[in-house]
Amino acid sequence: MGEAIRSGGGDGDGDGQGPRAIRTVADLKEWQPGSLVSDVQVCGWVRSVRKSSSVRFVDITDGSSMRPLQAVVDKTLAAEYVSPRPGIMTSAAVRLKGVWHGGASRAAPSVESRGASLARSSTPGTQPSAGKPGPGDPTHSSGQAPSPSAVPGPPAQAEEAACATGADLGQASITAELRVSEVEVLGSSDPQTYPIQNKYQTPESLRAMSHLRPRTPINSTLLRLRSDAMAILGQFFSHEQFQQTHPPIITSSDCEGAGEAFTVKSGGTSDFFRDPKYLTVSSQLHLEALAQALGNVWALSPTFRAEQSDTSRHLSEFYMLEAEMSFVQDMDEVMDLAQRMLASLATGLGQRRASRELERHRLDSRDPAERLAFEDLVDAKELRQRWRGLMSPIRWPRVTYTEAIGILEPAAHAFEHKPVWGSGLQSEHEKYLAEKIGYDEASDAFLPIFVTQYPRDIKAFYMPQSERPPPQGQTVDCFDLLVPNLGELAGGSMREYRLAELEDNMRLHGLEVPTHRKARSNDMGWYLDLRRWGCPPHGGFGLGFDRLLSYLTGVANVRDVVPFPRHFERCDC
Numbered sequence: 001m002g003e004a005i006r007s008g009g010g011d012g013d014g015d016g017q018g019p020r021a022i023r024t025v026a027d028l029k030e031w032q033p034g035s036l037v038s039d040v041q042v043c044g045w046v047r048s049v050r051k052s053s054s055v056r057f058v059d060i061t062d063g064s065s066m067r068p069l070q071a072v073v074d075k076t077l078a079a080e081y082v083s084p085r086p087g088i089m090t091s092a093a094v095r096l097k098g099v100w101h102g103g104a105s106r107a108a109p110s111v112e113s114r115g116a117s118l119a120r121s122s123t124p125g126t127q128p129s130a131g132k133p134g135p136g137d138p139t140h141s142s143g144q145a146p147s148p149s150a151v152p153g154p155p156a157q158a159e160e161a162a163c164a165t166g167a168d169l170g171q172a173s174i175t176a177e178l179r180v181s182e183v184e185v186l187g188s189s190d191p192q193t194y195p196i197q198n199k200y201q202t203p204e205s206l207r208a209m210s211h212l213r214p215r216t217p218i219n220s221t222l223l224r225l226r227s228d229a230m231a232i233l234g235q236f237f238s239h240e241q242f243q244q245t246h247p248p249i250i251t252s253s254d255c256e257g258a259g260e261a262f263t264v265k266s267g268g269t270s271d272f273f274r275d276p277k278y279l280t281v282s283s284q285l286h287l288e289a290l291a292q293a294l295g296n297v298w299a300l301s302p303t304f305r306a307e308q309s310d311t312s313r314h315l316s317e318f319y320m321l322e323a324e325m326s327f328v329q330d331m332d333e334v335m336d337l338a339q340r341m342l343a344s345l346a347t348g349l350g351q352r353r354a355s356r357e358l359e360r361h362r363l364d365s366r367d368p369a370e371r372l373a374f375e376d377l378v379d380a381k382e383l384r385q386r387w388r389g390l391m392s393p394i395r396w397p398r399v400t401y402t403e404a405i406g407i408l409e410p411a412a413h414a415f416e417h418k419p420v421w422g423s424g425l426q427s428e429h430e431k432y433l434a435e436k437i438g439y440d441e442a443s444d445a446f447l448p449i450f451v452t453q454y455p456r457d458i459k460a461f462y463m464p465q466s467e468r469p470p471p472q473g474q475t476v477d478c479f480d481l482l483v484p485n486l487g488e489l490a491g492g493s494m495r496e497y498r499l500a501e502l503e504d505n506m507r508l509h510g511l512e513v514p515t516h517r518k519a520r521s522n523d524m525g526w527y528l529d530l531r532r533w534g535c536p537p538h539g540g541f542g543l544g545f546d547r548l549l550s551y552l553t554g555v556a557n558v559r560d561v562v563p564f565p566r567h568f569e570r571c572d573c
């Protein structure tokens with residue numbers, strides 16, 4: 001929006017900030033001033049153009065809402081913007097100015113002038129008879145298949161409200177729309193070559209053009225939801241008095257020791273950093289250092305794994321949300337934090353536009369292409385069970401690894417890999433456990449589950465031994481958070497805070513134990529230093545942010561919730 005118009009209405013997107021300037025298409029669509037408002041300006045991209053005998057219906061989007069705004073451009077005015085001049089074409093960037101008609105009834109349109117006064121009778125497109133074209137009417141100026149919105153769709157929120165207003169007054173209502181008097185084409189487009197079509201495109205084909213994919217309605221909504229999630233998490237941790245930090249991306253060691261780190265090289269012949277360095281696989285060790293100075297800390301950082309896993313759950317570059325709590329003795333407190341955080345995130349997202357749109361438009365979509373795109377997502381019923389579980393007031397189930405093996409053993413025939421005490425849980429085991437233990441019949445919800453105390457030999461060197469291990473063998477104080485369909489969403493642990501015990505663990509894991517920190521060394525001397533001077537008991541967790549988003553939205557492949565996915569053999573643009 002070019003002009004800041006103050007809405008007297010609600011806060012628009014549940015951010016609790018009260019009335020605010022109308023800046024976006026989404027704001028405008030929700031704005032019902034009760035009278036016509038002139039000099040309203042919209043900047044955006046043309047999603048589609050439909051023709052009627054006297055006007056052009058131009059659907060405009062600016063990425064702020066899933067459904068476009070309808071702009072009505074008089075045929076003669078639109079004709080000024082045809083070849084060879086840049087035209088009002090699909091995907092062109094435009095600035096439109098005109099009279100906003102949002103929520104007024106047919107019987108009482110009065111113009112509230114803002115700047116240049118606009119007499120209704122003399123303004124093209126302000127006649128109340130405009131409205132949407134009938135089903136037989138739409139034609140497509142771009143020459144492409146009819147757009148989603150060419151089929152008269154369900155009313156968007158503002159339109160619903162507008163209808164309600166008319167009904168309340170016992171008067172007919174009209175579609176909320178901008179009746180355009182001025183057009184400026186800011187960036188022209190050739191719809192014949194534009195690769196995003198107004199028809200169903202598979203997730204795979206869209207992935208092959210990740211630079212254009214965010215322009216599709218569902219993908220742009222997913223990216224807004226991603227942005228909402230970051231904002232809500234920021235609020236959550238600030239409220240919990242955690243400090244947000246920026247741990248390094250280039251590190252001197254591979255924290256988890258699993259040999260999955262990418263090595264950083266410069267173009268020159270010699271090592272830029274003297275020794276080989278790596279892209280971080282986890283910020284945990286650096287967060288531990290920061291937690292010893294700042295108290296509780298968190299970070300949402302890019303993380304890299306050179307795993308050659310070509311699955312729908314793996315990315316080579318992903319965002320990990322990591323939290324580290326100081327002065328914590330009981331791992332339950334760390335798990336409580338993870339549950340509180342996810343409950344607050346789901347609750348917050350539920351009040352935001354992006355998640356509401358995904359839910360509502362899945363139900364009200366009438367466009368076959370959009371319906372097909374929604375069908376790529378996990379079933380709506382299951383999605384509701386996931387959200388109910390995340391927001392549930394019930395404490396999520398906590399079972400030990402040993403108990404989990406006991407639950408898996410009777411179902412061993414159903415698995416490709418036999419569940420055996422001492423081996424890691426396979427993703428098929430994790431999914432089974434999450435569904436079996438996590439389903440709460442009373443609330444028809446999938447509660448995420450914590451599996452705790454894994455065998456020491458299969459876990460990282462920084463995890464402390466459990467005080468009361470099972471007869472099968474030594475375990476460590478750690479947990480994985482499992483959810484249906486996806487398996488592991490987060491992993492955390494207490495950290496071994498005693499120097500001697502940590503050194504023993506390192507030896508057990510075959511790691512070199514340096515005696516002191518050497519400058520410019522790749523060893524773990526600095527990490528051991530943290531245990532020398534005032535290290536309190538502490539613990540934390542790391543959660544795959546992209547996996548979480550795919551769980552929340554029902555997007556089957558984690559590659560479709562990140563704007564530019566990087567995975568085995570693919571790093572396209």
Ligand SMILES: NC(=O)C[C@H](N)C(=O)O
Nearest residue numbers: 282284322491492541542
């Ligand atoms: N911060 C964490 O606890 C995450 C853990 N280091 C991991 O990579 O799984």
